[in-house]
Amino acid sequence: MSKKVLIVSASPRKGGNSDTLCDEFARGAREAGHEVEKIFFRDHKINYCLGCGVCNTTHKCVQKDDMAEVLDKMLAADVLVFGTPVYFYTMDAQLKTLIDRTVPRYTELKGKAYLIATLADKGEETMIGTKAAFQGFIDCLDNVEYAGTIVGYGVWNKGEIVGNPAVEEAYEAGKNL
Numbered sequence: 001m002s003k004k005v006l007i008v009s010a011s012p013r014k015g016g017n018s019d020t021l022c023d024e025f026a027r028g029a030r031e032a033g034h035e036v037e038k039i040f041f042r043d044h045k046i047n048y049c050l051g052c053g054v055c056n057t058t059h060k061c062v063q064k065d066d067m068a069e070v071l072d073k074m075l076a077a078d079v080l081v082f083g084t085p086v087y088f089y090t091m092d093a094q095l096k097t098l099i100d101r102t103v104p105r106y107t108e109l110k111g112k113a114y115l116i117a118t119l120a121d122k123g124e125e126t127m128i129g130t131k132a133a134f135q136g137f138i139d140c141l142d143n144v145e146y147a148g149t150i151v152g153y154g155v156w157n158k159g160e161i162v163g164n165p166a167v168e169e170a171y172e173a174g175k176n177l
Contacts, residue, residue, distance in 0.1 A: 003177055005029045006077035007038040010084045010095035017118040017152055017161035021170040022083040028174025041094045048097055055104035067101045078111045086119035089129035099137050110143035120156035
């Protein structure tokens with residue numbers, strides 16, 4: 001059965017290491033017959049949450065930016081994929097901003113969610129903060145399953161992901177949805 005896959009690449013660099021892993025996930029999913037859309041966060045105007053609380057009753061954000069459109073796409077997806085570089089042991093600010101802005105309709109999210117990350121360090125312990133932050137998001141969602149994490153260790157400069165085992169892992173994860 002074909003699934004709708006939405007990939008949000010929060011990498012600040014197009015073609016960067018985590019963005020490349022997102023592309024490999026997309027390639028595998030497309031080859032398996034799934035409908036795939038990738039959103040590159042940098043191409044959208046998404047402001048920080050104001051914490052005003054209006055959305056708690058209206059389920060709409062007061063801000064007029066691109067987040068309502070992105071959130072609609074997230075709600076329509078069967079599979080959500082979030083890509084991020086890891087800075088200082090956690091996801092980048094772009095992905096955290098996106099997560100915070102799901103508040104107006106987060107209870108409507110459903111499906112499976114994958115975390116794709118890249119970091120310069122090689123130790124699993126450097127992913128503890130990132131996984132915990134992402135798990136915290138997933139734990140707030142009633143209808144979303146944390147389906148997996150794909151990590152490209154030991155990469156920093158653009159292009160260093162080439163040849164990393166995470167490239168094949170991302171492709172296979174997309175192909176085996």
